[in-house]
Amino acid sequence: MQASRFRWHIVIFLAPAVIVYTAVMIFPLFNTLRLALYTDVDQVRTFIGLGNFNRLFGDPRWSEQFWNALGNNFKFFFIHMLVQNPIGIALAAMLSHPRLRFAALYRSAIFIPTILSFVIVGFAWKLILSPIWGIAPSMLDAVGLKSLFAPWLGKEAYALVTLSLVSVWQFVGIPMMLIYAALLSIPEEILEAGEIDGITGINAFWKIKLPLILPSIGIISILTFVGNFNAFDLIYAAQGALAGPNFSTDILGTFLYRTFFGFQLQLGDPYMGSAVAGTMFAIILVGVCIYLFGIQTRMRRYQL
Amino acid sequence: MNKARTNPVSAAAMHGALILYTLIALFPVFVILINSFKTRKAIFREPLSLPSSDSFSMIGYETVMKQGDFFLYFQNSMIVTVASLFFILLFGSMAAFALSEYRFKGNLVMGLYLALGIMIPIRIGTVAILEMMVATGLVNTLWSLILVYTAQGLPLAVFILSEFMRQVSDDLKDAGRVDGLSEYTIFARIVVPLVRPAMATVAVFNMIPIWNDLWFPLILAPAEETKTLTLGSQVFIGQFVTDWNAVLSALSMAILPVLILYVIFSRQLIRGITSGAVK
Structure with a gap:
């Protein structure tokens, strides 16, 4: 019917979004992956294939920091999975209880940390945990646990766990809300049928x-x-670009920042930075693929 | 009816657990806010008590006002956030309309292409984004941030808005066509007003991450005149670490705008999440 006439309005509707998205997101993404295959030889961009990745994974000057950051990042992730998501589910389960009073109030209050910026959260917890100010030790003292206090953010052994828990504190609202929404969508009849049984x-x-x-x-x-x-x-x-103490809180994001921009004595290297970004891209892609093809398709879905 | 499901003991236990967690969630914010109004002595001597007539002091806020250009930072954050939201909503709804309304070759592929960015963080492309912004002279301008945030927000916006636009009845649009309205008028006058709630949801989802972002302001626009509030407070606090009054006041000033926005929009946000917009 309309095949003879080209429908320009479709192009006009799509163009702005597609252009901005392609130019600022997709193109730089692939360009970054491409830059990872180059290096700087006497200020000339030179193709070196997978050389940067070899250095990143194998050359002790780089690999030590890289594997440290990767390992820390996995710990960071596991702490979120083990603490953030179960707490989020538990909170959602309580909030979705049909007769609970003040549910809206709790929900809004618990979501507040999620809207704060990292800068606020990082510094606020740094102050609270600081031995100089002494809020944390005096609160532990009040319940007789003062001996447990340590300057957690300053100790290599605890800093990463502490920051992970701060991050959990900040983001618990997101799993809580999503699970809450899922629980509300369960029809009453199913629960009533269960009750009868x-x-x-x-x-x-x-x-x-x-x-x-x-x-x-x-x-x-x-x-x-x-x-x-x-x-x-x-x-x-909370810890600065050096992810102290002694890189114990370094994760891939901070490692990328240091590699790309440099810090103190080390010069920034955009090509190595691209290699780190490429590695992060690969990790995220693998994760998303495992989810899409391994988990999502096999999960039993119930028609509600 | 469903009396069996609530007994008083478990209800009390639930309230106990929820109150405990609410306290954990609010405690740090509360401590920062009350201490920002105290003298240095009181901050250290009684960190948990409310400011009294003795201990009340605005000295921290005075330092912040004198030293940091917080009005400029605030204005920058406002411009970046509002402009990005405007473009996300405008471009996003246009693209969503094209994808949901018309059948054309490549519709599915285009939808998948635009959806790619939902899962892949734009930060991965930072190296090339900076290179591009330097080449085009946009570095250290607010435009660089607006462009990045618009690109970052579009995928989810298109996805959510096209879901909602599919639900707009065809009869309405066809009636418009019979009356001789152009496709653009149908989009602007019929479809957009009907999906306004979904657009508000998209706006609220995008608002908080844009306002709070530290990465791109740090990399693309660290100059004094383009600093956002988040970056500005980060830098300010870094310089004034030992001035506790100033640090606490700067933190409170960074908390307040977000808190006010949240109070205004929390209904919309929560309704957006729970209505299944992101399922």
Whole structure:
């Protein structure tokens, strides 16, 4: 019917979004992957194939920091999975209880840390945990646990765990909200049917609700994965670009920043920076693929 | 009806747990805010008490006002956030309309192409983005940030808005066509007003990450006159580490705008998340 006439309005509707998205996101993404294959020889851009990656994974000057950052990043991720998501699910389960009073109030209050910037969160916790100010030690003293206090952010052994927990504190609102939404969408009849069969209270949660919200748990897991492997701000705000003490809180984002921009005695290297970014891209891509093809398609979905 | 599901003991336990977590969530914010209004002595002597007539002091805020150009930072953050949201909504809804309304060759591929960016963070391309901004002279301008945030926000915006636009009844649009309205008028006068709630959701989702971002302001626009509030407070606090009054006041000043926005928009945000916009 309209085949003879070219529908220009479709092009006009699509063009701005496609142009901005392609020019500022997709093109630089591939260009960064391409730059990872080059290096600087006497100020001339020279192709060296996978040389940068060889240095990154094998040359002790780079690899030591890289593997440290990667390992820390996995710890950062596992702490989120083990602490943030279960707490988020538990909070959502309580909030979705039909007779609970003040649910909206709790929900809004618990979500507040999520809207704060990393700078605020990083510094606020740094001050609170600081031995100089003494809020944390005096609060522990009040419950008789003062001996447990240590300057957590300043100790290599604890700093990463502490920052991970701060990050959990900040972002617990996101799994909470998504799971809450999933729980609300479970029809009343299913729960009533369960009740007739004698499944109530906590049993109803484990046997009926949890299997039904598994797809949402999958989504929060992949969101956590992507967010964690791309994290930077909190560590930078709390510990600076050097991710101290002694790189114990270094993750891929801070490592990328240092590699790209340099710090103190080391000069920035955009090509090595691209190689780090390329590695992050590969990790995130693998994670997303595992989720899309390995988990999402196999998950049993129930028609509600 | 469903009395079996609530007994008073478990209700009390739930309230206990929720109150405890609410306290954990709010405590740091509360401590920062109350201490920003105290004298240095009181900050250290009684960090947990409210400011009294004795301990009340605005000295921190005075230092911040004198030293940092927070009004400029605030203005920069406002410009960047509002402009980015405007472009995300305008371009996003146009593209979403094209994808949801017309059947054309490549529709599915285009949709998938635009959806790629939902999962892949734009930060990965930072090296090339900086190179491009330097080459085009946009570095240290607010435009560089606006462009990046627009590109970053578009994928999810297109995805959510096209889901909602599919639900707009065809009869309405066809009636418009019969009346001789152009496709552009149908988009602007019929479809956009109907998906306004979805657009508000997209705006609220994008607002917070843009306002709070530290990475791109640090890399693309670190100059004094283009600093955003987030970067400005980061730098300010870094310089004034030992001046506790100033640090606490700067933190409070950074918290307040977001908190006010949240109070205004929290309904929209929560409704957006729970209505399944991101499922």
